[in-house]
Amino acid sequence: MTDNAPHALTDGEWEELAGIEAVREAWGLEPGEGRAMLKECGTYAVRFDFISGSPGYVGPLYLLKGDGDPTCHPLHFIRKDGELVLEEDW
Known part of the structure; x- marks a missing residue:
């Protein structure tokens, strides 16, 4: 079953992003x-439990957006080797 719903961040995830x-x-x-x-x-x-068509579960995807300019893309992060990494290709 696919869970594509957004999830609230934990306090630890907020701290890690900060x-x-x-x-x-x-x-x-x-x-x-x-x-x-x-x-x-x-x-x-927000965090998504990112699942692709192949290979399946990829890992968490985090989107972070300020309340300023609505035309600016949110920052997005994935977890690589246990660490959150900014993905710059949008």
């Missing part, structure tokens, strides 16, 4: 400022 330099730069966060700052900025975030 620790990524590309996220800190995009939101103007200082090192150590975490999920609370992202949430206070009106950030939208």
Whole structure:
């Protein structure tokens, strides 16, 4: 059965995303400022359990979007070798 519904992030996932330099730069966060700052900025975030037609379950896909310019694409991350990695090809 395919679960393509969006999932709310856990506190740990928020913290992990806030620790990524590309996220800190995009939101103007200082090192150590975490999920609370992202949430206070009106950030939208969601996780999908990404399943492709082949090979099947790929892993989590995270989308992170600020509440600013609606024409800007959200940042999207996948997990590689246990670490969240920004996917720049959109």
